Amino acid sequence: xxxxxxxxxxxxxxxxxxxxxxxxxxxxxxxxxxxxxxxxxxxxxxxxxxxxxxxxxxxxxxxxxxxxxxxxxxxxxxxxxxxxxxxxxxx
Numbered sequence: 001x002x003x004x005x006x007x008x009x010x011x012x013x014x015x016x017x018x019x020x021x022x023x024x025x026x027x028x029x030x031x032x033x034x035x036x037x038x039x040x041x042x043x044x045x046x047x048x049x050x051x052x053x054x055x056x057x058x059x060x061x062x063x064x065x066x067x068x069x070x071x072x073x074x075x076x077x078x079x080x081x082x083x084x085x086x087x088x089x090x091x
Contacts, residue, residue: 003032058086
């Protein structure tokens, strides 16, 4: 999967010089982890059983396939709502 990794606005202003932008894997990885944390939190709250394998399958199956650009790799862009819905439908 891929996740947004450029021009992330949650980077504190005090860490940036006026011309610096935070981009790349160091921004995309926390984004992807946060997306999965949202999914797992919703599953826990709803009492939906899950396994690491089922989450892996759901993330890949529900990813938005991108056609062009540098993010058009792997299964596609992670989609929180579609992943959660997939896991609910395949309990």
